[in-house]
Amino acid sequence: MNDLSLVRNFSIIAHIDHGKSTLADRMMELTHTVEDRKMKEQLLDSMDLERERGITIKAHPVTMKYKAKDGKIYTFNLIDTPGHVDFSYEVSRSLQACEGAILVVDASQGVEAQTVSNTYLANDNGLSIIPVLNKIEMPNADIDEVCQQIEDILAIEATDALQISAKKGIGIEAVLEAVVERFPPPTPGKDKFTRALVFDSKYDAFRGVVVYMRLFSGRLKAGDKVQVMSTGESYEIKEVGIFTPEMEKCPVLEEGSVGYVIANIKDASEIQIGDTLTIAKTPAPDALPGFKEIHPMVFSGIYPVETSDYEKLGASMDKLRLNDASFSFQAESSIALGFGFRCGFLGLLHMEIIMERLRREFNLDIISSYPNVVYRVILKNGDVQEIDNPMYLPDMSNIEHIEEPMINATIICPTDYLGEMMKLIMERRGDITKTDSIDGHRVMLTCYMPLNEVLIDFYDKLKTISRGYASMDYEYSDYQQSELVRMDIMIHSEVVDAFSSILHRSKAESRGRQMCKSLLDVIPRQAFAVAVQAAVNGKIIARETIKAYRKDVTAKCYGGDISRKRKLLERQKEGKKKLKKIGKVNIPQEAFIAVLKTNTQ
Ligand SMILES: Nc1nc2c(ncn2[C@@H]2O[C@H](COP(=O)(O)OP(=O)(O)OP(=O)(O)O)[C@@H](O)[C@H]2O)c(=O)[nH]1
Numbered sequence: 001m002n003d004l005s006l007v008r009n010f011s012i013i014a015h016i017d018h019g020k021s022t023l024a025d026r027m028m029e030l031t032h033t034v035e036d037r038k039m040k041e042q043l044l045d046s047m048d049l050e051r052e053r054g055i056t057i058k059a060h061p062v063t064m065k066y067k068a069k070d071g072k073i074y075t076f077n078l079i080d081t082p083g084h085v086d087f088s089y090e091v092s093r094s095l096q097a098c099e100g101a102i103l104v105v106d107a108s109q110g111v112e113a114q115t116v117s118n119t120y121l122a123n124d125n126g127l128s129i130i131p132v133l134n135k136i137e138m139p140n141a142d143i144d145e146v147c148q149q150i151e152d153i154l155a156i157e158a159t160d161a162l163q164i165s166a167k168k169g170i171g172i173e174a175v176l177e178a179v180v181e182r183f184p185p186p187t188p189g190k191d192k193f194t195r196a197l198v199f200d201s202k203y204d205a206f207r208g209v210v211v212y213m214r215l216f217s218g219r220l221k222a223g224d225k226v227q228v229m230s231t232g233e234s235y236e237i238k239e240v241g242i243f244t245p246e247m248e249k250c251p252v253l254e255e256g257s258v259g260y261v262i263a264n265i266k267d268a269s270e271i272q273i274g275d276t277l278t279i280a281k282t283p284a285p286d287a288l289p290g291f292k293e294i295h296p297m298v299f300s301g302i303y304p305v306e307t308s309d310y311e312k313l314g315a316s317m318d319k320l321r322l323n324d325a326s327f328s329f330q331a332e333s334s335i336a337l338g339f340g341f342r343c344g345f346l347g348l349l350h351m352e353i354i355m356e357r358l359r360r361e362f363n364l365d366i367i368s369s370y371p372n373v374v375y376r377v378i379l380k381n382g383d384v385q386e387i388d389n390p391m392y393l394p395d396m397s398n399i400e401h402i403e404e405p406m407i408n409a410t411i412i413c414p415t416d417y418l419g420e421m422m423k424l425i426m427e428r429r430g431d432i433t434k435t436d437s438i439d440g441h442r443v444m445l446t447c448y449m450p451l452n453e454v455l456i457d458f459y460d461k462l463k464t465i466s467r468g469y470a471s472m473d474y475e476y477s478d479y480q481q482s483e484l485v486r487m488d489i490m491i492h493s494e495v496v497d498a499f500s501s502i503l504h505r506s507k508a509e510s511r512g513r514q515m516c517k518s519l520l521d522v523i524p525r526q527a528f529a530v531a532v533q534a535a536v537n538g539k540i541i542a543r544e545t546i547k548a549y550r551k552d553v554t555a556k557c558y559g560g561d562i563s564r565k566r567k568l569l570e571r572q573k574e575g576k577k578k579l580k581k582i583g584k585v586n587i588p589q590e591a592f593i594a595v596l597k598t599n600t601q
Pocket residue numbers: 014015016017018019020021022023042054055056082083084134135136137138164165166167168
């Protein structure tokens with residue numbers, strides 16, 4: 001039996017870049033969890049992309065043995081969490097698997113937006129919190145000030161906050177001791193039934209789905225038949241083990257432990273994060289609390305640039321989904337872009353990461369259509385439809401009203417840039433519901449905004465306005481009725497579906513004009529004049545004209561160099577192959593890419 005008093009399950013939470021992965025590395029070093037020669041910086045951020053961008057995308061658990069000053073050997077289960085809002089669902093699952101959270105705050109930056117939201121999540125889960133000030137060796141570290149912020153904004157007692165430098169390895173042992181002293185051990189299970197909380201899963205090409213779980217009661221071992229409580233499906237366990245941080249097989253997992261289970265689960269979609277595993281023969285009467293399905297919030301079409309890559313793209317997405325059940329896709333076709341997939345993501349960063357992984361890991365050349373949120377359409381006959389593709393918006397005459405998803409955003413901004421920040425929020429149809437002063441230099445704004453308005457470039461604008469000093473986080477709120485319209489772009493009177501979008505009526509005209517202008521620059525002249533128009537409900541709101549022009553590529557080859565002429569003509573023929581025909585107009589693929597790029601960045 002496990003001696004629960006010697007177990008500590010905890011997480012490290014922080015704003016992006018405040019140093020939680022570095023702290024995790026130092027803790028692994030000090031506990032000799034990893035041999036020195038294997039130690040590379042930020043060991044837990046194993047995905048290449050994570051390493052490059054310096055952000056944690058997936059939560060990684062690790063089990064460490066620590067010999068404390070009281071002479072006893074403790075088992076620490078540390079669950080590293082992602083810092084970005086797109087993945088806050090993973091943060092909250094990881095926190096549910098713990099009793100404590102180390103709250104890391106960069107002493108040179110102070111409390112930021114994600115410090116606030118992650119602390120709220122930890123409080124919601126009833127965790128003990130140890131505040132830790134990191135980067136204290138930096139010349140601009142202001143310990144008193146940051147302690148004050150922790151007390152004022154987060155309502156956490158900070159007199160006993162630890163002071164460390166994760167980079168230099170200062171104060172790490174005190175953190176390990178505090179974990180022993182200040183975090184409670186797991187509470188024993190309320191009954192003898194087995195209940196394990198699934199907080200993540202990963203697909204392994206050889207072994208199938210590896211389930212990451214925290215065992216709240218009972219035990220699990222190879223040969224047991226486990227049941228997934230949300231679906232009732234049963235699977236035989238092939239192997240159980242812990243993370244050191246590599247997977248290390250062990251004979252049995254006991255109550256209170258964090259580890260993995262490999263059963264004959266083929267697809268990550270068969271098991272959802274937040275689900276409960278129990279023993280099939282003696283199932284627990286109730287699941288662990290908190291299971292909720294996650295729904296993608298952002299949708300976009302992803303298309304191969306080369307049509308022949310369509311099947312490869314589908315197969316690659318299949319593989320990616322095995323690892324990331326929150327990513328969804330289904331086949332769709334677009335007149336403009338050909339065959340592709342409509343994909344659902346948790347947020348824009350998630351979308352960017354999936355696209356980047358498709359490009360890198362699968363060597364695909366892809367393009368995405370305009371990203372949009374899921375709208376709720378209330379029809380006159382009382383039906384409600386959820387629309388994730390503007391093309392499927394029902395006829396306006398049948399619509400009673402349209403609702404859009406809203407968020408509650410927390411923005412922390414230096415007072416100097418407050419005016420501009422408020423202007424930006426207002427431009428994006430946001431309401432500032434609360435303003436709190438933080439330290440005389442910064443304010444915390446709480447706002448209620450449409451998700452659609454933060455999708456595209458809100459975060460970049462926020463950073464530009466504040467010279468990089470503002471931070472933001474948000475959570476989904478509810479749906480609100482709004483004056484939304486579909487805007488179509490027509491080329492020579494044909495609607496180009498890839499460019500259609502749903503947006504607020506007040507934004508249609510300026511966006512329409514901007515899109516028409518950028519198309520004017522990229523569509524080559526044709527033999528006839530071509531109108532590029534933006535329309536809302538059949539009414540034209542912007543227009544540009546591409547003048548007629550007959551292209552004679554050989555004109556510049558004066559003289560009789562026939563072979564050069566032939567070469568040029570051939571090249572022109574090749575160029576033609578890549579043209580998409582929209583009605584009578586030939587549009588090069590690059591034109592789509594250019595316009596979608598400029599309008600989604
Ligand atoms: N000067 C200084 N830099 C530090 C210290 N700790 C971490 N850093 C640096 O701060 C940066 C961010 O550290 P990470 O550990 O990746 O931060 P993180 O909080 O895990 O970031 P995410 O995974 O993106 O949420 C890295 O460049 C670290 O080298 C410290 O004590 N002092």
